[in-house]
Amino acid sequence: MSASKKRVWGWMAFDWASQPFYTLGLTFIFGPYFATVATQYYLTGGMTETAADAQAQAIWSAGQTVAGLLIAFTAPFLGAFADNSGRKVPWIAFFSLVYVVTTFALWGLTPDGASLILMLVIFYAGFFAAESALNFVNAILPSLGNEKEVGRISGSGAAFGYWGGVVSLFLMLLIFAENEQGVTLLGNPPPFGLDAEAREGTRFVGPFIAIWYIIFIIPFFLYVRDDRNAPSKSTRLGAVWGDLMQTLRNVFVRKSLLSFLVGSMFYRDALNALYAFGGVYAALVLNWSLIQIGVFGIIAAIAAAIVTWIGGICDQRYGPKPVIRAAVWVLVGVSFIIIGMSRESLFGVVPFAEGSQIPDLIFYGCGICIGGAGGALYASSRSMMVRHTHPDRPAEAFGLFALTGKATAFLAPALITLFTIMTGSNQLGFVPVIFLFLIGLFLLRWVNKDGDRAEWSASSQQ
Template identity: 60%
Template sequence: MAHVSLKKRVWGWFFFDWAQQPYATLGLTFIFGPYFAGVAAGTFIDAGMDENLAKTEAQSLWSGAQAIAGLFIALSAPFVGAWADATGRKLPWFYTFTAVSVICAAFLWYLMPDGSGLMFTLVAFWVGFIAAEMAFNLNNAILPTLGDPEEVGRLSGGATAFGYWGGVVSLFIMLLLFAEGDTGKTLIGLDPLFGLDAETREGTRFVGPFIALWFAVFMVPFFLWVREDVDRAVVRPRFGEVLSSLATSIKGVAKRRSYASFLIGSMFYRDAMAALYSFGGIYAVLVLDWSITFLGVFGIIAAISAAIVSWLGGMADMRFGPKPVITWCILILIVVCLVTVGMSREQLWGVPFAAGSWLPDAIFMVCGAVIGGAGGVLYSASRSMMVRHCTAENAAEAFGLFALTGRATAFLAPALITLFTDVFRSNQLGFLPVILLFLLGLGLLSMVHSNGDRAAWSEDTSEF
C-alpha cells in the first residue's frame, strides 16, 4: 500500500467534517427539520387540531424522535469504540455507517407537502443521523494520531471550521438552485433546477438526495488518505471480552476526577447545544413565521460565523488551552438562550416591538450567528479537551464514552423541551431547560484540570 503523508492524512480527516456537515446543516437545522415541522403542523391542523396545539405537537414529534436517537447512540457508541480499539480496525465501520447515512438521507425525498411519508421520513432521518454520528465519534478518535497535544486544538478547530464551510457551500447551493420559497422560486428567483416541481415542494425535498450525494462524494478523500495501522494484526475479540474491557474502563473513570467531571459536565452542555441546533430552525418557523428561504439566509449567516469563529477558537485553544475557551462559549450561549426564551414576534421580555417591526428578525439573526460561532468552538474545544484525557491506543473507546456521556442525557433536553412546551403551551418557554443544562455543565467544568490527565500520565501511565 502506498505511503500517505501526514499532511494528506490530516486533510483526509478534515474532509470527514466537510462530508458530514450537511446532514446537520441542511437536514437537522435549516432545510429538512423546519420543512418537516411545517408539514407536520399542517397535517395536524388538517386533522382538526388547533393551530397553536398543532405547532407544539409538531415540535414534540421531532423532539421525541431525537430523544430516542440520542439514547440509541449513547448505548451503542462506547461498545463500537471499544470494539474498534480491540480489533485495531475502524475503516469497516466508516464504510458501513456512511452507506446507511447515504441511503437514509436519500429517503427524505418522500416527505410530501400533504403529510404523506411523514413517519417514514422521520424514522429515515434519525436512523441516518445515528449512523452519521457513530462515524463522527470514530473520526474523533483519529485526532490524537495527527499531531502532538499542543497542535490538537488547532487541528480540531481547523476541521470544525472546514466542516462549517462545507455547510455554507451546501446551503448556498440548496438555496440558490433548489429550495423554493413561498413564490415557488429559489433565493435568486429561479425555478428549482432539473425541472423540479415547486408545487409539490420537490426543490425543498431534494435536500435528501443532495445530502446523500454530498456525503458519498466527499468521503472519497477520507477513504483514500486515512489509513489504519498496517503493522497491527487484526484481532477478533469475543463479545464478552469487549464488554468486560468497556466495563473496566467505565469503572476507572470514577477514579479520575478531572476526566469524570469533564465527561459529566460536557454531557449537560453538549445536550443543551444539540437542542439549540436542532430546534433553532423550528423555533424560527413556529415562533417568528420565517419561510424556508429566509431561514436559509439565517443558516448561511450562522454557518459563516461558525466557520470563522471555529478557526479563531482553534487558535485560542492552542494558546490558552480548551478550558477557558469552553467556559466563555457556555456563558455566551446562556445569554442567547435568555433572549430566545423572552422573545416573540411582538415583544422581547415585555418590551413591545412596533407592528411589523424587523427587530425580532434581526435579533434572532444575531443569535443565530452567535449560536453557530460559539457552538462550533464549544465542540472543537471539547474534542481537544477529550484528547487530553485519553491516549491514541484507547481513543476510540474514550471517544465512545465521550459519545455516551454526550448522548446519555441526549433524550433529556428534547424530553424537557417537550414537557415544558406542552405544559406552558409556549414554544419560547419550552427552551427554559436548555439554560439549566448549560449551568450544570459550567459548574462541573470548574473541577476539570486545564491540562487534563497529562500530569497523571507522567507519574504512572500504566493506569491509562
C-alpha cells in the same frame, strides 16, 4: 504534500462531507420543512394552530431522543470493539453507506404528510449513522499531532466542515429550495423539472446531502488508513465487554475526566437542542419562510467557520478549557433572548411595532452567536477529550464521549417537550436549556485544563 499532511486533510474532509446533514438536514432546511408539514398535517386533523405547533415540535424532539439513546448505548461498545481489533475505517465505511441510503430517502416527505412518521424514523436513522461514523473519525484525532497541535487541527477541521455547510446551504437556497411563491433565492423555479407545488425543490435536500457526501468523502478514504502497528486484542464479545467495564470503572477514579464527561454531557445536550430547534423556533414563533431560515443558516455557518478557526488558535495557545467556558456563557445569553422574544415584544417589556424587523435582526444576531460559540465549543470539547484519552484506546474513549453526549440526549428534548406542553409556549419551552448550560459550566471547575491522560498512562503501566 507529505503523507502526514495528506492524512490531516483527509481527516478534515469528513467534516466537510458530513456537515450538510446538520446544516441542511437537522437545522435549516429539512427540520423546518418537517415542522411545517407536520403542523399542517395536525391542523388538517382538527388541532388548533397552537396545539399543532406544539405537537410538531414534540414528535421532532421524540425522534431526537430515541436516536440519541441508541447512539449512547452503542457507541462505547463499538469503540471498544474497534480498539480491540485495531480497525476504525471499516466501521466508518459501513455507517457511511447507511448514511447515504437514509439521507437519499428523505425525498419521500411529501407536503401532505402521508409518510410523516416514516420520514422521521429514516431521518434519525441517518442521524444515528452520521454520529456513529463521527465517533470513529474523532478517535483518529489523537494520532494526527501532539497535544498542542490537536487543538488547532480540531478547530481547523470543524471550521472546514462549517464552510462546507455554508457552501451547501448557499447552493440549496440558490438553486433548489423554493419559497411559498415556488421560486428559489434567485427567483427561478427549481431546475430539472422539479415540481415546486409538490415542494420537490426542498425535498431534494435529501438526495443533495447524499450526493455531496459521496463526492467529498473520497479524500478521507484515500488518505486515512488504520495504523497497521496499532495494538490489537481479542474481539470476542466477552473480552470486549470486560475491557469496556474496566474502562468505565477507571472513569470513576479519574476526577478530571469524570467532571468533564458529566459537565460536557449537560452543555452538549443544551447545544444540540439549540441546533435542533433553532430553525423550528424561527418557523413557529417568528413565522419565517424556509428562505429566511436558510439565509439565517448561512450567516450562522459563516460565523461558525470563522469563530471555530479562531477558537482552534486560542485552544493551541491557551488550552481548550477557557474556550469552552467563554462559548457556554455566550450560549446562555442567547438562550435568554430566545425565551424572552416574540414577534410582539422582548421580555414583555420592549414592545415591537406590527411588522417590525427588529425581532428578525435580533434572531440573526442569535444565529451568529449560536454558530460561532457552538462551533468553538464542539472543537475545543473534542480537543479536551484528547487530553483525557489513553493513546491505545481512542475509539473507546470517544465512545464514552459519545455516551455522555447522548446518554441524556433525551433530557433537553424531553424537557423542552414538557415545558412546551405545560406552558403552551414554544419560547418558554426553552427554559430548561439555560439550566443545562449552567450545570455544565459549574462542573468544569473540577476539570484539569491539561487533562489527565499523561498521569493515567503512567499509573496504568506501573
